[in-house]
Amino acid sequence: MPSTxxxxxxxxxxxxxxxxxxxxxxxxxxxxxxVGPGEIHxxxxxxxxxxxxxxxxxxxxxxxxxxxxxxxxxPVTDLTPHQVxxxxxxxxxxxxxxxxxxxxxxxxxxxxxxxxxxLLARRRMEREAxxxxxxxxxxxxxxxxxxxxxxxxxxxLVQIVRALAQKPRILVFDxxxxxxxxxxxxxxxxxxxxxxxxxxxIVYISHYLQEIERLCDRVTVLRNGRHVGTVSPAATPxxxxxxxxxxxxxGELFPKRQxxxxxxxxxxxxxxxxxxxQEVSFTLRRGEILGVTGxxxxxxxxxxxxxxxxxxxxxxxxxxGGQVATLGNPxxxxxxxMALVPEDRRGQGVALDAxxxxxxxxxxxxxxxxGGLVRRAEEDGxxxxxxxxxxxxxxxxxxxxxxxSGGNQQKVVIAKWLARRSEVYLLDEPTVGVDIAAKVEIYxxxxxxxxxxxxxxxxxxxxxxxxxxxDRILVLYRGAVVRELPAENASSDALLAWSTGAxxxx
Amino acid sequence: MSTVIEQAGGERADLRRLGALxxxxxxxxxxxxxxxxxxxxAPFFLSFFNFTNVIAQSAILAILAFGMTVVIIGGGGxxxxxxxxxxxxxxxxxxxxxxxxxxxxxxxDATAILTTMATGLAVGAANAFAVVAVGIxxxxxxxxxxxxAAGLELVLTENTVLSASTPFLMAINxxxxxxxPNLAWILLVVAVVLIxxxxxxxxGLRLQAVGEHREAARAAGLPVARYVAATYLVxxxxxxxGAILSVAYLSGSSTGSAELLLGVVVTALLGVVFSRRLVPTxxxxxxxxxxxxxxxxxxxxxxxxxxxxxxxxxALILLVVAATSVLRRKES
Numbered sequence: 078m079p080s081t082x083x084x085x086x087x088x089x090x091x092x093x094x095x096x097x098x099x100x101x102x103x104x105x106x107x108x109x110x111x112v113g114p115g116e117i118h119x120x121x122x123x124x125x126x127x128x129x130x131x132x133x134x135x136x137x138x139x140x141x142x143x144x145x146x147x148x149x150x151x152p153v154t155d156l157t158p159h160q161v162x163x164x165x166x167x168x169x170x171x172x173x174x175x176x177x178x179x180x181x182x183x184x185x186x187x188x189x190x191x192x193x194x195x196l197l198a199r200r201r202m203e204r205e206a207x208x209x210x211x212x213x214x215x216x217x218x219x220x221x222x223x224x225x226x227x228x229x230x231x232x233x234l235v236q237i238v239r240a241l242a243q244k245p246r247i248l249v250f251d252x253x254x255x256x257x258x259x260x261x262x263x264x265x266x267x268x269x270x271x272x273x274x275x276x277x278x279i280v281y282i283s284h285y286l287q288e289i290e291r292l293c294d295r296v297t298v299l300r301n302g303r304h305v306g307t308v309s310p311a312a313t314p315x316x317x318x319x320x321x322x323x324x325x326x327x328g329e330l331f332p333k334r335q336x337x338x339x340x341x342x343x344x345x346x347x348x349x350x351x352x353x354x355q356e357v358s359f360t361l362r363r364g365e366i367l368g369v370t371g372x373x374x375x376x377x378x379x380x381x382x383x384x385x386x387x388x389x390x391x392x393x394x395x396x397x398g399g400q401v402a403t404l405g406n407p408x409x410x411x412x413x414x415m416a417l418v419p420e421d422r423r424g425q426g427v428a429l430d431a432x433x434x435x436x437x438x439x440x441x442x443x444x445x446x447x448g449g450l451v452r453r454a455e456e457d458g459x460x461x462x463x464x465x466x467x468x469x470x471x472x473x474x475x476x477x478x479x480x481x482s483g484g485n486q487q488k489v490v491i492a493k494w495l496a497r498r499s500e501v502y503l504l505d506e507p508t509v510g511v512d513i514a515a516k517v518e519i520y521x522x523x524x525x526x527x528x529x530x531x532x533x534x535x536x537x538x539x540x541x542x543x544x545x546x547x548d549r550i551l552v553l554y555r556g557a558v559v560r561e562l563p564a565e566n567a568s569s570d571a572l573l574a575w576s577t578g579a580x581x582x583x
Numbered sequence: 584m585s586t587v588i589e590q591a592g593g594e595r596a597d598l599r600r601l602g603a604l605x606x607x608x609x610x611x612x613x614x615x616x617x618x619x620x621x622x623x624x625a626p627f628f629l630s631f632f633n634f635t636n637v638i639a640q641s642a643i644l645a646i647l648a649f650g651m652t653v654v655i656i657g658g659g660g661x662x663x664x665x666x667x668x669x670x671x672x673x674x675x676x677x678x679x680x681x682x683x684x685x686x687x688x689x690x691x692d693a694t695a696i697l698t699t700m701a702t703g704l705a706v707g708a709a710n711a712f713a714v715v716a717v718g719i720x721x722x723x724x725x726x727x728x729x730x731x732a733a734g735l736e737l738v739l740t741e742n743t744v745l746s747a748s749t750p751f752l753m754a755i756n757x758x759x760x761x762x763x764p765n766l767a768w769i770l771l772v773v774a775v776v777l778i779x780x781x782x783x784x785x786x787g788l789r790l791q792a793v794g795e796h797r798e799a800a801r802a803a804g805l806p807v808a809r810y811v812a813a814t815y816l817v818x819x820x821x822x823x824x825g826a827i828l829s830v831a832y833l834s835g836s837s838t839g840s841a842e843l844l845l846g847v848v849v850t851a852l853l854g855v856v857f858s859r860r861l862v863p864t865x866x867x868x869x870x871x872x873x874x875x876x877x878x879x880x881x882x883x884x885x886x887x888x889x890x891x892x893x894x895x896x897x898a899l900i901l902l903v904v905a906a907t908s909v910l911r912r913k914e915s
Contacts, residue, residue: 158804162804168802170802172798174798175796175799176791176792176795177795178791178860178861179791179792183788187789187792187799187800187803187805188803190785190788192784192785196783196784197783197784197785197787197788
């Protein structure tokens with residue numbers, strides 16, 4: 078029952094000309110967002126497009142520097158979270174904001190508890206919360222369970238019911254399917270459609286375009302904090318929406334370099350750490366990008382740890398440039414020119430509170446020491462050179478890495494190893510959590526690494542990415558290499574088939 | 584696939600619940616075992632007089648620990664980054680000195696009570712300001728305030744005992760209805776009021792939310808900063824209340840009140856294992872205070888050196904923190 082005429086009634090929600098700066102970075106740059114009453118309105122954009130900032134403005138968490146907001150045609154100013162609540166706008170947060178030790182009733186009614194004679198009416202809250210859950214979703218949660226004892230999907234139901242108990246007019250879903258499996262997603266969509274049927278206006282934020290296509294009446298695309306367009310997914314193919322998000326053809330995503338492979342940089346022979354890794358052998362040459370993929374439990378993560386010396390293998394050997402390496406010693410690995418760009422960038426890749434300069438020179442400080450003291454000027458020089466070369470977007474070398482975007486943080490990690498003149502790059506999911514534009518930059522960087530003669534081992538579960546930029550791809554399955562595919566034969570479908578073991582049976 | 588996930592989640596929850604249950608049952612069992620052991624071995628341990636006296640003697644520690652518990656509930660249970668008020672004992676010392684000094688200066692009890700309460704609140708307000716407005720870690724903020732309070736106490740008393748005795752103070756120290764000391768009655772009343780407030784009212788529930796999941800509390804529209812600030816005011820007020828009881832009990836101020844701090848921390852942390860969900864509660868803290876009180880009393884009756892009590896307290900804290908840490912790790 079989508080609302081058919083958006084012009085008759087005033088929009089349920091209208092945000093115009095929103096501007097919001099964060100320390101020199103403009104997150105919202107005149108963004109527009111208009112949602113008609115009773116529709117399911119999608120909001121899409123890459124990471125950094127301004128989606129979450131826009132939503133936090135709507136939630137009263139951020140105050141916009143400029144812009145107007147109107148609810149049902151009524152202008153509102155200086156929104157506070159409390160006011161937003163009063164206006165009947167509710168949020169289903171991605172990270173399920175519920176207190177773990179609370180019961181379902183307590184979690185649903187926190188902040189607007191039922192009382193009798195000033196005391197909490199716990200039984201009544203529990204009863205009503207469970208009745209609402211059963212009525213809306215037709216499920217029963219375990220009796221007496223605390224929030225911490227529920228599954229992710231169940232916790233989400235509690236959140237939705239919490240919002241519904243408030244009788245909202247506008248319900249905002251922020252990436253609600255991120256932690257759900259297929260069947261739970263289907264159930265969630267049925268719920269959302271029913272809520273629309275009850276006359277609730279719904280804002281649905283997601284980066285899965287298939288979901289938008291399936292669910293939304295209209296979708297608004299943001300890019301760089303600006304409104305790109307509002308279209309109907311029924312009339313606009315997903316590919317067109319994707320193009321609006323990135324403003325460049327997806328084919329340009331993977332700039333391919335043609336580099337002739339040189340001498341072997343890294344040779345792995347019969348490396349094993351049981352039971353995770355059986356016996357893995359391969360050779361990585363200079364100028365080569367070797368992709369490695371595998372599902373959870375395939376031994377890929379174990380391989381990375383062994384190569385960098387974080388774990389000691391049961392058997393096998395590793396050669397760097399023809400010399401047998403000391404095993405199980407990260408310092409020795411680094412000394413031989415090994416560079417690790419870890420998956421957990423914020424935890425292991427960078428020191429978040431340290432400056433771009435300190436992070437950049439961290440692995441190569443010896444180069445900048447004269448007479449026992451670190452020469453700041455030389456550090457600065459090298460950092461500025463790398464900032465320029467890698468196009469790191471930062472106000473300067475003194476900025477804390479915490480204040481950079483994910484993609485730029487990743488570039489700082491790579492800069493750290495470039496400053497050390499490392500030659501073998503172990504990239505573990507280097508583009509996780511960065512937006513598409515930053516991804517392209519990182520791909521370009523990887524290309525430049527191999528052009529300089531470095532060897533790159535790219536561990537990734539993004540199969541398009543592997544097929545797009547790797548020269549060869551190893552597929553690991555249950556601790557062993559099941560297949561080596563040259564890039565020209567590696568479609569993401571084939572990679573998926575091999576890594577799930579589907580090809581083994583055939 | 585989702586059923587597998589749901590089942591796995593269920594199993595983990597069951598394990599954790601079982602662990603929590605074992606810890607709680609074990610702690611209660613240990614409490615009972617200690618009581619039984621002393622009843623069997625220590626003369627007069629089980630007598631009505633001794634029992635009610637231990638409760639009375641635990642009152643000051645328990646009331647300070649209540650304030651601490653409120654701070655931990657509102658600030659979160661992380662021992663390093665969560666809520667803690669290290670200034671409670673020093674605050675009690677200062678408040679007791681204020682009370683005794685005013686009595687010595689010829690003021691009446693009413694004036695002394697009001698001024699003492701105001702002093703306790705002021706120290707609490709200093710904590711609240713440092714933690715909430717300035718954003719200093721509670722551990723450090725209250726450590727600094729502790730030193731300020733201890734310094735002020737020394738200025739006031741010049742490190743001597745100021746004796747104070749008034750009919751009001753003597754009444755506090757007397758035996759009340761049913762032959763139970765008034766101190767025990769006061770503890771009981773304070774505990775009941777606080778349990779109602781913290782465990783059974785919306786304010787208490789919201790306070791728990793603020794401490795356990797600040798983002799969730801914020802998302803629920805709660806004024807988080809105000810709640811956290813209020814916990815330090817409450818703690819200050821309880822330090823003042825404890826001070827008045829202490830002046831009554833000791834017939835004056837004392838110079839060693841800072842030593843109470845470890846006992847207060849132990850009590851508040853130990854209280855966690857007496858709660859069903861392994862979170863700090865007033866009831867749990869009350870049980871913990873009595874447990875420690877009976878332990879010390881039993882040792883005394885058996886003529887075991889009281890120095891052992893401190894060692895046992897230390898061992899208890901290690902055990903409790905270890906057990907809860909293990910359970911928490913299972914959770915994540």
